[in-house]
Amino acid sequence: MRFYSKLILAATLGVCLGAIKPISNNEKDIMVLNKLKTRPYYSSSSSPLVYEVEGPIVIKMISRSRIKSSKAYSKKSFAMGYDVIMNNKKVDENYYVNKIDPNVASKNFSGYAYSKSNSYLLSIPSGKHRIKIKPDGQNLYPMCLRVIKQEIDQEEDPRNSMLIHPNEVLDSYQILKSSGSVREYYKLNNQNNIQLNIKGPKMLKIISRLDIEGENHKQDYSFTVEQDGYFLGNYSFKTEPSSSKLRNDPQKVLGKWRACRVYIPEGRHYITIKNPNEEKSVFMKFSLYE
Structure with a gap:
């Protein structure tokens, strides 16, 4: 089991549509934040929390550890992890x-204390899916x-967007769509990262296409996003051949x-995109929205 040494920061996508209740029988824990706001969480030590969702949407998973108060303040930090399983197939893991x-x-x-929250984002493709979060x-x-469903904006007004390019000089690739239009993309693989220099506040939209090798069928892929050296999240997708x-x-x-979309807060920030898969490459282009 591995743990990230830095806190995972929250990224923001789309519009929040409210919390999702698990269909599994898990204990409900009503947390009070700053003595004002209440938030329902569901807890488990070993059995998975199970959710049924319909895409395309993005879900944000907010997790905390629950520790006996007598033990909590004698320790400086707490390690935790879980697996993300979609339709009985493990698609990712989160340790921190x-x-x-x-x-x-x-x-x-x-008589209990709680760790600081950790946020993880997962893109859900079209259709109905069963998601299991296994401690x-x-x-x-x-x-x-706590799982929150967030809407994906299908169309943004291109008049309010601006294409941006990586900091370093990378080879660009022209992708020809069936409509005849051409778009410029950059290639992300396991050997090179892509870094963007962005002044916020802005919404960064990352459009990606998998370079499908081997058998011509539906495949999955993922990439990670960091902001100023801190892990923001892992983005997982399923795709199929296009024209x-x-x-x-x-x-x-x-x-x-x-x-996928990542909120960039006020100030200048360096966004780094990494591909953890040695066998898959991904073509990407980037837009900024106010």
């Missing part, structure tokens, strides 16, 4: 280290989870485009 949040209490679990077997404390072609290599099979 966090500290106690003194501004969180519980209405129905007295890691090495977790020392129960995991409390679009590389202008200089029309025999290559490209996946249908998939999009």
Whole structure:
């Protein structure tokens, strides 16, 4: 089991549509934040929390550890992890280290303290899906989870957008769509990262297409996003062959485009995109919205 040494920061996509209740039988934990706001979480030590969702949407998973108060303040940090399973197939995992949040209490679990929240984002493709969040077997404390459904904006007004390009000089690839229009993309693989220099506040839209190798069928892929060296999240997608072609290599099979959005806060920030898969490459282009 591995743990990230830095806190995972929250990214914001789309419009929040409210929390999703699990269909599994998990304990409900009503947390009080800053003595004002209440938020329902559901907890488990070992059994998965199960959700049924219909895409395309993005879900945000907000997790915390629940620790006996007598033990909480004697420790500096708490490690926790979980697996993300979609339709009985593991698609990702999230492991991290966090500290106690003194501004969180519980209405129905007295005598407990809670870690700071951790946020993880997952893009859900079209159709109905069953998502299982399974706590890691090495977790020392129960995991409390809150899942929020967020809408994906299907169309943004292009008049309010601006194409941006990576900091470093990279080869660009022209992708020809079936409509005849041409779009410029950059290639992300395991050997090179893509870094963007962005002055916020802005919404960054990342459009990606998988370079489909081997058998011509539906495939999945993922990439990670960091902001100023801090892990923001892992973005996972499923795709299938499209009619679009590389202008200089029309025999290559490209996946249908998939999009995700990352909120860039005020100030200048460096966004780094990494591909953890040694065998898959992804074509990307980037737009900024106010």
